[in-house]
Amino acid sequence: xxxxxxxxxxxxxxxxxxVKAPVLSxxxxxxxxxxxxxxxxxxxxxxxxxxxxxxxxxxxxxTTTARILAGLEQPTSGTVTLDGRAVEGHSRRARLRQAxxxxxxxxxxxxxxxxxxxxxxxxxxxxxxHAPGSRKEHRARVDELLDQVGLSSRAGQSLxxxxxxxxxxxxxxxxxxxxxxxxxxxxxxxxxxxxxIQAQILTxxxxxxxxxxxxYVFVSHDLAVVRYITDTAIVMRHGRxxxxxxxxxxxxxxxxxxxxxxxxxxxxxGWDLDRVAxxxxxxxxx
Amino acid sequence: MLAKKxxxxxxxxxxGAGTRRDALGISRLSLAVGTGExxxxxxxxxxxxxxxxxxxxxxxxxxxxxSLTARSALGMLPRGARATGGVTVSGVDVLAAGYRELRDxRRxxxxxxxxxxxxxxxxVRRIGDYLTEGLRARGVPARGAAEQALDLLGQxxxxxxxxxxxxxxxEFSGGMLQRVVIAGxxxxxxxxxxxxxxxxxxxxxTQAEVIGLLKEMQRAHGTGMLFVTHDLDLAAAICDxxxxxxxGRIVEESAGASLFGAPAHPYTRALLEASPSVxxxxxxxxxxxxxxxxxxxxxxxxxxxxxCPLAGDECAExxxxxxxxxxxxxxxxRPEQVTP
Ligand SMILES: Nc1ncnc2c1ncn2[C@@H]1O[C@H](COP(=O)(O)OP(=O)(O)OP(=O)(O)O)[C@@H](O)[C@H]1O
Ligand SMILES: Nc1ncnc2c1ncn2[C@@H]1O[C@H](COP(=O)(O)OP(=O)(O)O)[C@@H](O)[C@H]1O
Ligand code: SF4
Ligand SMILES: [Mg+2]
Ligand SMILES: [Mg+2]
Numbered sequence: 171x172x173x174x175x176x177x178x179x180x181x182x183x184x185x186x187x188x189v190k191a192p193v194l195s196x197x198x199x200x201x202x203x204x205x206x207x208x209x210x211x212x213x214x215x216x217x218x219x220x221x222x223x224x225x226x227x228x229x230x231x232x233t234t235t236a237r238i239l240a241g242l243e244q245p246t247s248g249t250v251t252l253d254g255r256a257v258e259g260h261s262r263r264a265r266l267r268q269a270x271x272x273x274x275x276x277x278x279x280x281x282x283x284x285x286x287x288x289x290x291x292x293x294x295x296x297x298x299x300h301a302p303g304s305r306k307e308h309r310a311r312v313d314e315l316l317d318q319v320g321l322s323s324r325a326g327q328s329l330x331x332x333x334x335x336x337x338x339x340x341x342x343x344x345x346x347x348x349x350x351x352x353x354x355x356x357x358x359x360x361x362x363x364x365x366x367i368q369a370q371i372l373t374x375x376x377x378x379x380x381x382x383x384x385x386y387v388f389v390s391h392d393l394a395v396v397r398y399i400t401d402t403a404i405v406m407r408h409g410r411x412x413x414x415x416x417x418x419x420x421x422x423x424x425x426x427x428x429x430x431x432x433x434x435x436x437x438x439x440g441w442d443l444d445r446v447a448x449x450x451x452x453x454x455x456x
Numbered sequence: 457m458l459a460k461k462x463x464x465x466x467x468x469x470x471x472g473a474g475t476r477r478d479a480l481g482i483s484r485l486s487l488a489v490g491t492g493e494x495x496x497x498x499x500x501x502x503x504x505x506x507x508x509x510x511x512x513x514x515x516x517x518x519x520x521x522x523s524l525t526a527r528s529a530l531g532m533l534p535r536g537a538r539a540t541g542g543v544t545v546s547g548v549d550v551l552a553a554g555y556r557e558l559r560d561x562r563r564x565x566x567x568x569x570x571x572x573x574x575x576x577x578x579x580v581r582r583i584g585d586y587l588t589e590g591l592r593a594r595g596v597p598a599r600g601a602a603e604q605a606l607d608l609l610g611q612x613x614x615x616x617x618x619x620x621x622x623x624x625x626x627e628f629s630g631g632m633l634q635r636v637v638i639a640g641x642x643x644x645x646x647x648x649x650x651x652x653x654x655x656x657x658x659x660x661x662t663q664a665e666v667i668g669l670l671k672e673m674q675r676a677h678g679t680g681m682l683f684v685t686h687d688l689d690l691a692a693a694i695c696d697x698x699x700x701x702x703x704g705r706i707v708e709e710s711a712g713a714s715l716f717g718a719p720a721h722p723y724t725r726a727l728l729e730a731s732p733s734v735x736x737x738x739x740x741x742x743x744x745x746x747x748x749x750x751x752x753x754x755x756x757x758x759x760x761x762x763x764c765p766l767a768g769d770e771c772a773e774x775x776x777x778x779x780x781x782x783x784x785x786x787x788x789x790r791p792e793q794v795t796p
Contacts (some may be wrong), residue, residue: 183644199613227659262618334747364517365686369730373743398732398741421734435664437693438735439713443668450661 191254193218193352194239194272199248201234201409204238208234209245210409216353221379221386222401223396223417227430231409232389236357239387240274241265253352272298273346277340277358283330290316290326293345300349315344320376336367343374347382355387360395372398393432397421405429427453457711477547479648480506482530485541487524489534496752498534499524499704500775501754502541506575506648507682511671513691514684514713516701516734517563517727517748522684525701526650529682531558531567546647567641577625583609584621589751594644608639612669635669635733649674652684667694688727692716700724703759704751705775710755710784720784722764722792766790 188374192215201209209231216222223423224232239250241257250257253271260266273296276282293312297303299401303311316326319340330338339359346354354373360368378384378397390396396403397417405413405426413426424430431449436441485566487499499521506512515521524534526679528543531550539544543550546565570576577586587605588598596604602621609617612635620765625633634654641649651670655663671694674681685691691698695712700721719725729742746763755762757772771789781791788794 227661272621336747364748365688365727365730366517367747369743370745371739372732372741394732394734397734397738418738433734435660436734437664437667437687437690437691439716441693443664443671446661446664446668450665 181286191218192216192251192388193253195251196235196239197249197251199235199238199250200246201231201243202246206403207409209238210405212248212406212409212411214404214411214414216385216387217281218352218385219379219383220402221388221400223400224389225391225393225396225403227391227432230406232391232406233357234389234409236274236355236389236429237408239355240272240351241268242274266299269296269351270349272352272353272355273349273351275339275342275346275356275359277361278335279342280330282342283338285330288327288329289333289341290323292330293326293341293348294346295394297348298421311348312344315348318346319377320370334367336363336370339363339367339371340374343371343378347378347384351384353385353387357389358391359388360390361390368395375399393436395423405432422426427456454456464713476509478505478544479508479510479546480504480682481542481544482525482528483542483544484537485525485528485543486541487528487533487537489537491615495524497704498537498751499753502701502704502706504682504699504706506682508680509590509674509678510697511674511681511695511712512684513695513698514682514701515686515688515691515698517686519703519748519750520701521704522686522701523652524704525702526568526652526682526684528648529648530562530568538683563590564644565646566648566650567644567646568642568650568652569584569634569637573630574625576637577633579625581624582621583623583625583628583636584635587621589642590643593601594683608643609636611673612636612639614639615667629656631666634658634666638666638670638673642679645677646679649679649681651681652682652766653686654683655690656685656687663690688715688731689733700727703749703753705759706778707760707788708784708786709778714783718782718784718795720781720786720794721760721788722766722790722794723760725794726763726765732781766793 194216197213199209199212212235214222224235226232234243238245239396252268257268263301290312293315294308297308297311311324316323321337321340325333360371363371379386388396400417402415403417403420404411407428413420413429420429424433427449431453434446434449482502482504485499485502488495490496502525505526514525516522529545531541531553539551541751542681545561548561584605587608588601591604596663598780605621609620614620614635654699655666658666683695692712692715698710698712698715699706700708702723716728719728726744730744732741744763756775757774761767761771776787776789778785778787782795
């Protein structure tokens with residue numbers, strides 16, 4: 171019916187040559203808010219099972235990019251292709267189709283849970299929308315999901331306010347996984363968590379990717395976290411991509427002065443604050 | 457006026473306990489709210505010392521009691537809290553001090569900066585007023601106060617200090633406003649600066665600048681600094697000594713630099729192993745099971761035992777006393793199994 175349906179060749183490919191075709195690609199994305207250009211000509215591809223980091227400081231356009239990918243924001247220009255089809259339109263049908271393939275996780279999952287529903291009910295909700303099955307089947311799947319993210323069934327019967335931040339983030343991940351999406355977009359998903367809980371979520375995400383072949387777009391200001399959870403990364407500044415490549419390569423030998431500044435700004439034993447000042451001057455000269 | 461301040465002392469930061477009085481001495485501080493059955497313990501047996509000119513870190517996960525400890529140095533206890541133990545700032549017994557004495561202490565000898573600079577500045581007053589007010593309260597005449605404020609803004613790297621004096625807080629970015637707060641905090645040339653996550657809300661590059669500024673100002677004034685953070689890397693990078701807190705107690709005290717090489721407490725090691733790093737080889741991270749606890753919900757004996765891989769039966773019996781191990785003071789029965 172929609173133009174997208176006519177060219178669903180991507181779906182056919184996903185069984186055979188899946189490895190070759192990106193599951194998600196962004197082409198020349200631009201987003202303007204009034205006279206602010208939040209995202210300025212951003213392009214990248216995400217292969218099935220891969221994990222891409224988007225790093226940069228606050229205001230660099232990471233969240234806006236993530237929201238465009240998730241269909242929560244319309245780009246001023248440029249296209250997003252998901253699973254071989256251009257993401258178009260804001261109709262309910264288009265959004266549902268999108269949500270079945272791509273789910274988003276936010277920094278504070280509290281706001282995305284209905285405060286009056288139990289965690290288990292919230293997890294079942296997208297499933298009811300997207301996955302056919304009886305109530306009983308859904309309930310079994312919820313138990314499976316809770317288990318997969320390391321939550322007890324007691325936690326499943328709790329209200330969101332009775333869970334810790336780490337538990338809520340697990341619940342958000344469980345809910346997203348319920349529709350078996352091909353891509354998770356995570357925006358600062360571990361930024362608000364304590365180190366020990368952050369490590370639990372990071373290792374969980376790592377295991378999930380290995381076990382299910384899901385792909386991540388991992389948005390974070392934290393280079394150490396991005397190093398752990400991604401294979402490739404893009405570095406954004408003022409809405410533009412200033413560097414891209416394999417994450418490890420970027421960290422070991424950054425080419426752009428801004429990436430260098432970011433790296434040298436991270437505290438470490440023997441931290442050289444004069445070097446940070448030099449980096450900044452080099453960047454200002456650009 | 458900054459130049460005529462006595463220079464920071466030259467001795468090793470950990471050496472001067474005897475000769476000059478410390479900027480801060482907290483000894484065996486315990487805090488609780490509520491009474492009888494409903495008593496909630498918040499801190500237990502917290503001992504923290506900050507020498508003159510020394511930078512001391514207080515690290516731990518949320519709810520471990522870092523902010524409560526730092527605020528106690530200013531006599532800012534939770535409503536209805538009961539305290540035992542001692543808190544001494546520049547020779548003043550804070551727990552016994554009255555309202556006026558505490559007010560004078562805050563005006564002259566102790567300053568505090570918080571994570572959110574907007575919380576410490578009145579949004580409807582101009583930056584200039586914010587700075588001169590503090591100076592005036594300290595007895596500086598109006599003219600001199602304005603000059604000093606201008607000078608301070610220049611020192612903390614605010615471009616166009618004259619223009620900045622007339623502007624309101626919302627006209628500054630978070631990083632710039634935190635500089636203004638630092639200027640205010642150091643304008644009274646305090647002996648002690650309490651910094652509670654002062655850079656947590658800032659971008660890394662801004663954090664690096666603000667830390668550089670703090671360290672420089674602190675050196676110039678000989679100010680002792682208690683630096684509260686949940687970031688171990690940051691603490692180890694800038695602190696002479698670091699205290700690690702868990703569930704309302706200090707579990708380890710260590711020289712800043714050796715925190716990484718030779719952690720003595722299983723919790724310190726676990727935190728290090730759970731933190732991804734951009735430096736060195738790409739290492740696996742190890743999650744710590746369970747979640748951090750407040751003192752009131754911690755198990756008896758060693759509070760870390762329900763999460764500790766080394767825990768044994770004797771860990772449940774009593775709260776481990778602090779004892780020296782390597783360059784650390786550690787509250788654990790088996791530090792030799794952490795770092796031999
Ligand atoms: N006024 C109060 N009444 C009761 N409990 C309190 C009060 N103030 C703090 N607490 C509790 O004391 C514990 C320590 O709090 P504190 O603010 O010192 O933690 P923190 O280490 O600074 O944590 P964060 O990293 O989250 O800032 C927490 O469990 C907190 O809920
Ligand atoms: N809804 C909006 N209206 C106006 N400006 C916006 C909106 N969303 C984001 N911006 C602006 O776009 C830029 C990029 O923001 P954002 O994508 O949130 O950055 P990041 O996530 O990297 O911190 C910023 O200048 C921000 O103020
Ligand atoms: S005392 Fe026992 S439980 Fe506590 S940290 Fe040491 S080994 Fe672990
Ligand atoms: Mg963002
Ligand atoms: Mg705190």
